[in-house]
Amino acid sequence: MSAPAPAPRAQGKRAPGPSNWRMFHLFSDFARDSIATLHAMRERYGDVVRWPMPHDTVHVVYHPDGVKHLLQDNYRNYIKGPAYLAMKPFIGEGLLLAEGDNWLRLRRLTQPPFHRHNLSRFVDTMVHFASTTFDRWEEVNRQGGTLDAEKEMMELTLVIVGATLLSAHLSDSASHIGHSVSDMLEVIERRVNSVLPVPLAIPTPNNRRFLRAKKTLDAVVAEVLERKHRLGPEKENDMLSMLMQVRDQDTGEGMSDSLLHDSVMTMIIAGHETSANTLAWAWYRLSRHPDVEQRVFEELEQVLGGRPPTLEDMPKLKYLQRVLEEILRLYPAAWMLARRALEEDVISGFHIPKGSLIYFSPYMVHRHPDFWPDPERFDPDRFLPENQEGRTRFSYFPFGGGPRQCIGYQFAMMEIMLILAVGLQRFRPRLAEDHQVGIRLVITMRPLNGVKLRLEPRVRAQAA
Numbered sequence: 001m002s003a004p005a006p007a008p009r010a011q012g013k014r015a016p017g018p019s020n021w022r023m024f025h026l027f028s029d030f031a032r033d034s035i036a037t038l039h040a041m042r043e044r045y046g047d048v049v050r051w052p053m054p055h056d057t058v059h060v061v062y063h064p065d066g067v068k069h070l071l072q073d074n075y076r077n078y079i080k081g082p083a084y085l086a087m088k089p090f091i092g093e094g095l096l097l098a099e100g101d102n103w104l105r106l107r108r109l110t111q112p113p114f115h116r117h118n119l120s121r122f123v124d125t126m127v128h129f130a131s132t133t134f135d136r137w138e139e140v141n142r143q144g145g146t147l148d149a150e151k152e153m154m155e156l157t158l159v160i161v162g163a164t165l166l167s168a169h170l171s172d173s174a175s176h177i178g179h180s181v182s183d184m185l186e187v188i189e190r191r192v193n194s195v196l197p198v199p200l201a202i203p204t205p206n207n208r209r210f211l212r213a214k215k216t217l218d219a220v221v222a223e224v225l226e227r228k229h230r231l232g233p234e235k236e237n238d239m240l241s242m243l244m245q246v247r248d249q250d251t252g253e254g255m256s257d258s259l260l261h262d263s264v265m266t267m268i269i270a271g272h273e274t275s276a277n278t279l280a281w282a283w284y285r286l287s288r289h290p291d292v293e294q295r296v297f298e299e300l301e302q303v304l305g306g307r308p309p310t311l312e313d314m315p316k317l318k319y320l321q322r323v324l325e326e327i328l329r330l331y332p333a334a335w336m337l338a339r340r341a342l343e344e345d346v347i348s349g350f351h352i353p354k355g356s357l358i359y360f361s362p363y364m365v366h367r368h369p370d371f372w373p374d375p376e377r378f379d380p381d382r383f384l385p386e387n388q389e390g391r392t393r394f395s396y397f398p399f400g401g402g403p404r405q406c407i408g409y410q411f412a413m414m415e416i417m418l419i420l421a422v423g424l425q426r427f428r429p430r431l432a433e434d435h436q437v438g439i440r441l442v443i444t445m446r447p448l449n450g451v452k453l454r455l456e457p458r459v460r461a462q463a464a
């Protein structure tokens, strides 16, 4: 019997890119200013660039068609990249990291609370915690203090994830959790960008920080699980209760403790930090564009007339939605995604060797001048239906796309719109004097130095 014929080699040219001797320059340029370096590479080499790396084959894809190929057309050929893997000690086999059949099973089990028709259950909780936060903001403002919207939004979104998905009260631990998540992301950023990351078992200051963060977050998750076991999962109707009651059709077994731990940790980590950053960027941009902020307020007056928002109001808040879409275009919290090729492939005519690491960035694609005219300009009307006609698919993907699109996409959009609607009815955000906001990349895209705000009380037109 003859041996099977070898699989035909994928066609495609070798992608252009800097030569090997530029490797260390590139490394230091990227470490100093990742965004400028990524822009410069696209301008020089085009939409698929091969980056020389000492221990890996790396390609950066900038074209929406390439993104579509990775996330949708040939997604089975790709697994998640190194930043996710570096989170493994925290989120283990949770949804963000799971692959193949394990992922599919977990995705199906986790999906129900995120279905649109189930989201209505969360509205009152979101509005309640937003109002409580803004009561406190107004008090701090009355006393002449400033507010750091980044820190405040981290706490608010964390408390909301706890209350809605886990029935857990995370307010007391919010600042510990926030610090631990920041520590974790910062250390991962360094590890991913370092040529030779030091093994975690060696107690360097960074490794100790990483493991301390893990210990804190593990303790929070253990408490959430212990409370739920004690109470009985059938007593509450949230995502965690549902996962605890799932039984395998064949074996009758429930989810293992370790998978429950990973699922709770995934929701805590993935479910608050990205929404909080988006909100922080929204407060920043609204404080810089009083005309836009006034237009949002007028819409809120017209739709809500001073009452709290409901789910039914969401489709009517069309301008607010466009503002949020434009914020997510300019500041996609998950600014850089990565995959590793299981088999060789061709993307936009370029050969991708088996095992290549591929980076593709919503931030870069959202500012690609071929798809977004005057890309730096803040203009929510880009998202008017008539301006979206004919837009190239995957030129906009703040929540990823294809089967692994963000499971919390609608949850996050609703949460952010509700929080902004509650706040903007009460005050006008103003950036504190002399406060400069820049971009800080720590896996996610955060505002450098936070967003320091003062509030200007809202003056409402008197009813006749």
Ligand code: HEM
Pocket (backbone or CB within 6 Å): 095, 096, 097, 107, 161, 266, 267, 270, 271, 272, 274, 275, 278, 332, 333, 334, 337, 338, 397, 398, 399, 400, 401, 403, 404, 405, 406, 407, 408, 409, 411, 412
């Ligand atoms: C503005 C807020 C958010 C943004 C920008 C965002 C962004 C993303 C992106 C880009 C992905 C895909 C990553 C990839 O393909 O490599 C993703 C996946 C995911 N997100 Fe979000 N996310 C947000 C909010 C949320 C919320 C609120 C939750 C949960 C409550 C959540 C949970 C997840 C999970 C579990 C995944 C993995 C899904 C899977 O692989 O099946 N995210 N998110």
